[in-house]
Amino acid sequence: MLSVGGSPVARNAGHAIECDPIPTVSERAGPLVFSEEIRNELIENGSITDPKSPRGVVLNTAASLFRHKGYLQTTVRDIGRETGILPGSIFHHYRSKDEILRTVMEESIILNLTRMKRALEQSQGLEAKLRTLIAVELYATNGETGEAWSVMVGEWRNLSDEAKADILKLREEYEGIWLGVLQQAQAEGMLTMEPDILRKLLAGAMHWTPTWFRAGGGLSLDDLTDRVMILATGRRD
Amino acid sequence: MLSVGGSPVARNAGHAIECDPIPTVSERAGPLVFSEEIRNELIENGSITDPKSPRGVVLNTAASLFRHKGYLQTTVRDIGRETGILPGSIFHHYRSKDEILRTVMEESIILNLTRMKRALEQSQGLEAKLRTLIAVELYATNGETGEAWSVMVGEWRNLSDEAKADILKLREEYEGIWLGVLQQAQAEGMLTMEPDILRKLLAGAMHWTPTWFRAGGGLSLDDLTDRVMILATGRRD
């Protein structure tokens, strides 16, 4: 029997920030996709913030706090205390708390959208592509960007309307990629049900994994990818 | 192609309270389980609050607000405005805002736990039992108790520690029922994977349904139950 952590409820309970181990890279989804390469590339061309800069320090600290305490429970003073920057100074780097939230979400989806596209380019055959979708999303959810990704899923309602509109475009592009592959997979009789319904059920299943899945336990991210693949295809190979 | 509502993101965006149609009863899960009978029984013996009493009005209004705006975004003044009771008077019925949240969660799980047990008594055979688990949980999530159930899943972190401990007992009993049936199902080779992992994946998939599933669309709750059943067994009958 595999150990997969405590009950989802108990897992959710703590407010303290735990430093969970980051899952290992999935070889089958393309070894380069989860490397630092893509991230560094995006930092270099200015698409995402350099984590070493003050802006980046604030950003990553905030993402972690938002994830573990919730956006509304996290005060600007909390971010200040954790970064060693006084509360007032935060607003030199960001216009508002909302802008921090927006940036956390925006950059996490930019990074993962890029990873998704690159990984798909490297995947040949529909089955491989499907597995890539799942592996990348599970890595987005539980890997290094896990905190930011969870914030995007869970704190959506706290975004300002303008920020929602912007990020929605990126999310729709992301969903479009999913649906495209799923529709092809269905055409080949690979799926257990309609692509749009399947996508939403799988999305829910994967969004929920951070509440119970821990890297370093008996279950690896690759194992988890296998299980979600089974949900999608019905086949247990 | 079935219509299953807009994107999950867009669905989540609104803050206004929409009156969605309540899904119709699943005949296959036992016709009596979703009727008013069990609810009335529990009201009569004092297990849950009479919705006609002032306490009950506050409770249901709060559940709806918590669901659509979030617990922290919902002020006691909001609840007052919506019920026609002045903010201060809320505290004549509840000691604190936290007690309202706790009561919303507690009563929704008491009701649905009772429904689950009754429905299982009426189900014969493992396949029927498995389908019952799914049907009852989907009804808890999207039926009349949907708002309260979503609050329990989504606002857990905002509960006081004592309240968490109490409700955790009920949730563990609920999870125990699920695991018991799943373990038997696995013994008969009915499942696609390990019971504990499957349960968590299915839980996530079902928790997410309120963000995209609407009763009255092309997809019924029974149809949805079929799809989740397929996820669990891999079979598309």
Added chain:
DNA sequence: AGGATTTGAGCAAGCGTTTGGTCTACAATG
């Protein structure tokens, strides 16, 4: 020297909650 950054005091608004009192319905009392 001069722009970028940091500081720390502080503001206005909103929050959950408390308080002291009123209103209404109804049963008990004289």
Added chain:
DNA sequence: CATTGTAGACCAAACGCTTGCTCAAATCCT
């Protein structure tokens, strides 16, 4: 039949605290 007692429901105002955010002055860095 009129009066009093009682208890639940509700009201109006305000208290103490926290919040996101501002700003003028001080400090750093090149």
